[in-house]
Amino acid sequence: VILIVGDGMGFSTVTAARIFEGQQRGVDGESNILAWEAFPHLAASKTYSADAQITDSAPSAVAMTTGVKTINDLMGLDHTAKLESCEDQKTKAVTTLWEMAESIGMSTGAVTTATITHATPGATYSHIASRDWESDAAMTPEAIEQGCADIARQLVEMKYGDGLEVAMGGGRQNFLPATMDDPEDEGKKGKRKDGKDLTKAWLNRYGDKGAFVWNLAEFDAIDPATTDHLLGLFEMSHMEYDYDRPKDKGGEPSLAQMAEKAIDILARNPEGFVLMIEGGRVDHGSHAGNAFRTLSDARALNEAVKAVLRKVDLDETLIVVTGDHSHTLTIAGYAKRGNPILGISIGVDDEPLLGLDGKRYTTISFANGPGGQKAGQERRDITMEEATDPDFIQQTLIPMQSETHGGEDLGIYAIGPWSHLFQGTVEENFTFHVMNFASKIGERLSQKQASAQ
Numbered sequence: 138v139i140l141i142v143g144d145g146m147g148f149s150t151v152t153a154a155r156i157f158e159g160q161q162r163g164v165d166g167e168s169n170i171l172a173w174e175a176f177p178h179l180a181a182s183k184t185y186s187a188d189a190q191i192t193d194s195a196p197s198a199v200a201m202t203t204g205v206k207t208i209n210d211l212m213g214l215d216h217t218a219k220l221e222s223c224e225d226q227k228t229k230a231v232t233t234l235w236e237m238a239e240s241i242g243m244s245t246g247a248v249t250t251a252t253i254t255h256a257t258p259g260a261t262y263s264h265i266a267s268r269d270w271e272s273d274a275a276m277t278p279e280a281i282e283q284g285c286a287d288i289a290r291q292l293v294e295m296k297y298g299d300g301l302e303v304a305m306g307g308g309r310q311n312f313l314p315a316t317m318d319d320p321e322d323e324g325k326k327g328k329r330k331d332g333k334d335l336t337k338a339w340l341n342r343y344g345d346k347g348a349f350v351w352n353l354a355e356f357d358a359i360d361p362a363t364t365d366h367l368l369g370l371f372e373m374s375h376m377e378y379d380y381d382r383p384k385d386k387g388g389e390p391s392l393a394q395m396a397e398k399a400i401d402i403l404a405r406n407p408e409g410f411v412l413m414i415e416g417g418r419v420d421h422g423s424h425a426g427n428a429f430r431t432l433s434d435a436r437a438l439n440e441a442v443k444a445v446l447r448k449v450d451l452d453e454t455l456i457v458v459t460g461d462h463s464h465t466l467t468i469a470g471y472a473k474r475g476n477p478i479l480g481i482s483i484g485v486d487d488e489p490l491l492g493l494d495g496k497r498y499t500t501i502s503f504a505n506g507p508g509g510q511k512a513g514q515e516r517r518d519i520t521m522e523e524a525t526d527p528d529f530i531q532q533t534l535i536p537m538q539s540e541t542h543g544g545e546d547l548g549i550y551a552i553g554p555w556s557h558l559f560q561g562t563v564e565e566n567f568t569f570h571v572m573n574f575a576s577k578i579g580e581r582l583s584q585k586q587a588s589a590q
């Protein structure tokens with residue numbers, strides 16, 4: 138089973154990414170098709186959480202990885218748990234499909250362009266009373282005193298099976314002690330206050346069959362045939378946006394490269410594997426009000442999906458591509474066919490379309506975010522050159538420091554065994570149940586538990 142998540146990738150983002158990807162290749166964007174749009178089965182996912190109309194990434198990921206809807210900011214705990222309650226963290230855990238798979242001898246992995254301890258990848262292996270507890274530095278003194286572990290520690294110390302075989306993304310600062318220099322960023326150190334070097338703990342746990350890498354050269358040198366457990370942490374925080382990745386000092390693999398390496402390692406197991414692949418920074422581009430980076434990272438996710446399709450046998454692999462929530466990105470106006478999706482809106486008469494204020498507007502905007510006008514300010518006129526600049530921040534209706542998630546349904550695109558179960562409008566946690574049913578992981582686990590008794 139391979140679950141591929143475009144974080145924040147609602148229908149409007151998929152549409153814009155389809156047009157952007159085609160235009161970047163010099164073909165007709167409107168009639169273009171992204172890799173997952175060619176999948177034979179599609180459902181709409183209702184993403185609300187147990188306590189909110191509009192979810193954050195933590196409960197939406199938990200819904201997909203455990204089949205349980207929980208409250209915003211919790212990971213791997215049921216909806217009755219209270220935020221920042223160490224006691225509830227210990228007693229109200231819900232089991233993930235990755236943990237179930239480990240329990241029956243399958244291989245498991247998670248790769249992301251966000252921190253590996255972020256909400257979506259973290260939901261495969263962690264149970265935490267606050268999604269912000271990525272390291273012990275972010276935890277409350279009470280939680281530490283009561284013996285609760287942070288997300289990074291839970292990854293390295295995962296107790297199901299022999300833990301994840303592959304974990305790659307950013308977030309190096311959450312694994313290194315505050316006294317230790319970062320290997321890439323001069324003058325910066327880790328965040329951990331407990332003195333633990335969790336990269337060393339990973340290597341100690343897995344010995345000669347384990348590896349830790351932090352740059353592209355080390356990543357390229359990994360032999361999937363001889364590496365059983367791979368931890369890759371390519372940035373102190375999140376990995377670079379795909380557009381900025383070539384300028385990274387240490388070098389970073391692309392999401393497609395990480396996906397390929399992960400599959401090469403996991404597929405060696407005859408019992409099968411479960412893998413999450415997340416385009417985590419699709420979400421971050423939208424939060425920043427920067428549609429260029431939203432769409433360029435969605436384009437990178439498209440390349441990752443194509444890489445996965447080249448690697449697997451679809452007769453025995455269920456692939457699910459979806460988002461976890463939407464954003465407020467809109468595509469509006471009456472731009473002519475072929476108009477740059479990131480540009481100002483040009484009509485079929487080749488003249489710029491104007492608002493009632495007599496000023497031009499872009500086809501893509503956000504309902505809220507950092508591009509909003511402050512009180513008393515007039516909306517700024519925009520040129521095509523400005524609008525298509527990679528650093529342009531889209532104009533918004535409501536000024537906010539960070540753009541918010543959107544609450545509308547989003548797509549679940551599926552191919553492979555039992556993918557036809559994805560149809561109609563379904564709850565977000567339905568994704569877990571299809572993956573579990575298709576792989577027979579729960580059935581096999583029950584049989585193992587029964588035989589043990």
